[in-house]
Every structure is written in structure tokens, then in C-alpha cells.
Amino acid sequence: AQSVTQLDSHVSVSEGTPVLLRCNYSSSYSPSLFWYVQHPNKGLQLLLKYTSAATLVKGINGFEAEFKKSETSFHLTKPSAHMSDAAEYFCVVSEASVDSSYKLIFGSGTRLLVRP
Amino acid sequence: DGGITQSPKYLFRKEGQNVTLSCEQNLNHDAMYWYRQDPGQGLRLIYYSQIVNDFQKGDIAEGYSVSREKKESFPLTVTSAQKNPTAFYLCASSTSHLGIGLSKNIQYFGAGTRLSVL
Numbered sequence: 001a002q003s004v005t006q007l008d009s010h011v012s013v014s015e016g017t018p019v020l021l022r023c024n025y026s027s028s029y030s031p032s033l034f035w036y037v038q039h040p041n042k043g044l045q046l047l048l049k050y051t052s053a054a055t056l057v058k059g060i061n062g063f064e065a066e067f068k069k070s071e072t073s074f075h076l077t078k079p080s081a082h083m084s085d086a087a088e089y090f091c092v093v094s095e096a097s098v099d100s101s102y103k104l105i106f107g108s109g110t111r112l113l114v115r116p
Numbered sequence: 117d118g119g120i121t122q123s124p125k126y127l128f129r130k131e132g133q134n135v136t137l138s139c140e141q142n143l144n145h146d147a148m149y150w151y152r153q154d155p156g157q158g159l160r161l162i163y164y165s166q167i168v169n170d171f172q173k174g175d176i177a178e179g180y181s182v183s184r185e186k187k188e189s190f191p192l193t194v195t196s197a198q199k200n201p202t203a204f205y206l207c208a209s210s211t212s213h214l215g216i217g218l219s220k221n222i223q224y225f226g227a228g229t230r231l232s233v234l
Contacts, residue, residue, distance in 0.1 A: 009156070032221060043120075043206055043225035044159075090158055094221045102210070102221035103174075106158030 002027045002095045006107035014115045019063075019078040021110045023091035026072060032094035033074045034104070035065055039087045047089075050074060061085070086114045119143070122207050122226035128234050129194065129201060137192045137229045139207035146211065148190035149223060152176060153204040162205075165190055194231065205229045 007022040025031060033050040048059025055067045065076045074091060091107040120141045129135045141148065147166045151159035161174030165184040179198025184190055190209075194201045208223040 004158075034222075036225075041204075041228065041230070043122075043227045044208075045225070046222060049222060103161060103164075104159075104221075104223060106160075108156065108158045 002031060002093045002105050004091050004093050004105055004107040006089075006091050006110050008110050009108065010111045010113065012113040012115060013081045015083055016080050019076070019081045019085065019112065021076040021089050021091075021112065023074045023076065023107060024072055025074060025091070025093050027093060032102075033065075033067065034092040034094070035059065035063070035074075035076050036090045036092060037087050038090065038109075044090065047076070081112075081114045083114050083116065086112055088112070120207060120209055120224060120226035122205075122229050124229060125227070127229055127231045129231060130234050132196045134193055134195050135201075135231070137194070137205055137207075137231070139190045139192065139226060141188055141190075141207075141209045141224075141226075143209055143224065144187075145209035145224075146187070147209060148184070149208040149210075150174075150180075150182065150190070150192045151206045151208065153206060153228075159206060162192065201231055202233050203231060205231060 003026045005024045035047040036044040037047050038044045047063050048057045050057050050067045058064045063078050067074050088109045088111050090109050093105045095103045123138045149164040150162040153159050160176050162180050163174050163182045165171035168187050171182050171184050181193045206228045207226045210223045
């Protein structure tokens with residue numbers, strides 16, 4: 001079974017400094033990986049998706065993630081944090097089920113705090 | 117304006133009462149999902165449906181029921197058998213497993229319903 005581990009439950013950065021949110025996955029084959037963002041009391045919004053076409057994936061709002069198979073990692077980065085980036089971030093792996101549907105396996109989330 | 121609409125935004129349940137959460141989508145997606153989110157945890161799958169009139173249990177289906185009579189609607193009933201229903205409930209949809217390219221297995225989420233027990 002596939003799983004996702006988000007290594008930090010909380011990350012705090014100052015506005016204008018880089019963001020690094022860490023994610024490790026376990027998978028028996030080439031996975032589909034996602035990052036979603038959730039603002040308070042809101043649904044989840046897709047930031048980016050790893051499609052196996054390129055190891056460096058660019059997403060919305062200046063975020064990007066790098067797939068490193070040797071390290072089984074898919075860390076999310078942004079060069080310069082903005083106050084509006086404060087939210088909870090979920091690393092997600094997609095798992096194919098026996099009925100050919102795709103199930104999403106969620107990490108436990110990382111809450112990003114941005115200090116002025 | 118395409119999207120997923122969940123209602124109500126807030127819901128309160130009395131002891132022994134069944135309550136139904138609504139989820140409607142106009143994205144023409146075949147697959148729909150219900151998740152439960154508890155504080156400090158990721159989302160856990162309750163039920164999912166790939167086509168009309170068919171649905172499957174997820175990881176935590178006990179105490180919940182669903183129906184899928186129309187493509188655009190996937191209501192979730194939280195029954196009195198669910199002893200700890202207080203949570204944030206999220207509905208999602210996606211193109212079917214037969215979708216192609218980048219759209220396959222991307223799920224789009226509603227804004228959620230927060231359920232509390234009186």
C-alpha cells in the first residue's frame with residue numbers, strides 16, 4: 001500500500017523568505033503525486049501534480065516541487081513567502097484500486113505560518 | 117461557473133438524528149467522493165462513486181450512507197450509528213478512470229460542511 005509522510009506538522013517563515021515543506025512517499029511503482037492547499041474552513045485547491053513528464057513541477061502561486069525517486073521525496077518550495085500563503089498544505093499520492101478507480105492517500109498536513 | 121457546491125456550510129446534529137449533507141457538481145464529472153477531515157489529520161475517504169447508481173465504501177464508511185441517483189449529485193447521510201460525527205466533511209469529483217492525460221485522477225473539492233453535535 002502507498003503512504004505519504006509529511007515531515008513537519010508546522011512550519012513558520014518570515015514574509016519574503018523561502019518556503020520548504022517536506023514530503024516523503026512510499027510506493028511500489030511510479031506514483032502520481034500532488035500538493036493541495038487548504039485555507040481555513042475552505043475546500044482543497046490543487047497546487048501542482050507530478051505526471052512523470054518532468055521531475056521539477058511548477059504549480060500555481062509560485063510554488064514548485066521536485067520529484068526525487070532515489071530519496072522518495074516530493075518537497076514543495078517557494079522562493080519568497082507571501083502572507084497569503086499561510087494555510088495548510090497536503091501532500092497526496094494517488095493509488096489505483098482493484099476496480100480501476102483512483103484513490104487519494106493524504107499526508108497529515110503541514111500548517112504554514114507566515115510572519116510579517 | 118463550474119464547480120462543486122456543498123450545503124449547508126454548518127450543520128448541527130442532535131443525538132439519535134440522521135442528517136444529510138448535499139454535494140452538487142456541474143463539471144460533468146463521472147466520479148464523486150466524500151471525505152472526513154479531523155483536526156491535525158489528513159482526509160479520510162468515506163464513500164466514492166464512479167458512475168450513477170453505483171458506489172463503493174471507502175476506509176471509514178461505518179455510520180454513513182450515500183446515494184447516486186443523478187450524475188451531478190452525491191448526498192451523504194450521517195446516521196445515528198456514527199458515534200463521533202463532529203468533523204469537516206469534504207466532497208470532491210473527478211473525471212472517470214477512463215480520463216486521459218493530465219486531468220486523470222485530479223480531484224476537485226467543494227468548500228466543505230462543518231458538522232457538530234448538539
